[in-house]
Amino acid sequence: xxxxxxxxxxxGLLALSININLGxxxxxxxxxxFVENIxxxxxxxxxxxxxxxxxxxxxGISFYTFETITYVVDVYRKTHEPLKRFQDYLLxxxxxxxxxxxxxxxxxxxADQLTVRPDVIDDKxxxxxxFVLGLAKKVLIANQxxxxxxxxxxxxxxxxxxxxAWIGAIAYxxxxxxxxxxxxxxxxxxxxxLGFRFAENFDNPYISKSIxxxxxxxxxxxxxxxxxxxxxxxxxxxxAIPRLYLNLTLVF
Numbered sequence: 001x002x003x004x005x006x007x008x009x010x011x012g013l014l015a016l017s018i019n020i021n022l023g024x025x026x027x028x029x030x031x032x033x034f035v036e037n038i039x040x041x042x043x044x045x046x047x048x049x050x051x052x053x054x055x056x057x058x059x060g061i062s063f064y065t066f067e068t069i070t071y072v073v074d075v076y077r078k079t080h081e082p083l084k085r086f087q088d089y090l091l092x093x094x095x096x097x098x099x100x101x102x103x104x105x106x107x108x109x110x111a112d113q114l115t116v117r118p119d120v121i122d123d124k125x126x127x128x129x130x131f132v133l134g135l136a137k138k139v140l141i142a143n144q145x146x147x148x149x150x151x152x153x154x155x156x157x158x159x160x161x162x163x164x165a166w167i168g169a170i171a172y173x174x175x176x177x178x179x180x181x182x183x184x185x186x187x188x189x190x191x192x193x194l195g196f197r198f199a200e201n202f203d204n205p206y207i208s209k210s211i212x213x214x215x216x217x218x219x220x221x222x223x224x225x226x227x228x229x230x231x232x233x234x235x236x237x238x239x240a241i242p243r244l245y246l247n248l249t250l251v252f
Contacts, residue, residue, distance in 0.1 A: 010076060017072040025065040031055055060099040066225055067093055071107040073229055080108040088114045097190035101183035103201035103221035106228075110196065117195030127192030134185025142179035145171040177206065180219070226251050 004010050032054050039049035071092065075082045083089045091114055098105055152160070152168030184201035191198045201221050208214035215223055234247045 014072055014076045018069055021065050021068050025061060028055055028057055028061055060101075063099065063102050063104055064093050066104050066229075067107070070104075070225065070229060074107040074111075080111045083111070083114065095191070095196070097187040097194070097196075098198065101180065101187065102219075103184055103187065103198055104225050105198060105221070106225070109199065113196050119195060123195065124193045127189045127194075129189070130192060131186050131189030134182040134187075134189060137178045137182030137185060142175050142177075142182055146175040146179070149175055173206075177202075 004013070032052075035050055035052045039052070042049050071089070074080050083092070092105075092107065092110060095105075095110075149168050149171040152164055152171065155164070181202040188198045188200070199221060201219060203217040203220065205214050205217035208217055231247055231251050234250065235243060236247065237244055239247065
């Protein structure tokens with residue numbers, strides 16, 4: 001695709017790659033859901049249910065699907081040269097610190113680091129500190145407030161007072177943030193110890209003053225990915241109002 005001079009051929013290869021990746025994502029993530037619903041409807045009408053062996057969802061499939069799409073789009077746009085060695089491509093896709101919970105790393109942000117990385121003791125120390133910080137967020141805060149939230153959510157509605165409900169909601173809110181940002185901190189720290197620099201994924205989202213600001217601060221890598229690889233290519237806000245609403249719907 002990178003070497004082709006034919007715009008039509010390059011677009012065709014891009015579309016093929018994106019469709020294959022999205023097709024695999026949909027197949028693994030939603031096949032069980034669709035089959036269960038179809039069988040439920042079949043049962044209601046007395047129809048023989050479909051025989052289906054439940055699929056096991058590959059760990060981190062959403063993240064590395066986004067990143068394989070990022071790779072082909074960056075190569076298509078000529079944002080960066082394609083990798084010359086297949087093992088470097090595999091390293092980009094399955095680099096383990098980010099595999100399970102992100103952040104989503106764009107190819108052109110990591111490409112040069114795949115072949116040349118510094119080996120500096122300060123990076124290892126900073127990375128270790130960041131990993132421990134993330135682990136503390138997850139184990140000491142997220143897990144503990146999660147227990148409180150689960151206990152409150154398990155209460156019968158007639159035993160749930162307004163104040164208790166608010167405590168449960170706040171506990172769950174804290175659990176989500178410290179769990180997810182903790183995983184991101186651990187990923188960033190592990191990567192730093194290995195010589196990689198990952199972009200930040202959270203920027204104190206709960207101090208945001210608007211929904212727009214919250215979106216910019218929460219899961220930054222996903223928001224950036226949606227903006228650069230979906231929203232803007234669809235026309236962004238430089239389109240008619242009906243198309244703008246469609247673009248926003250597709251992103252969310």
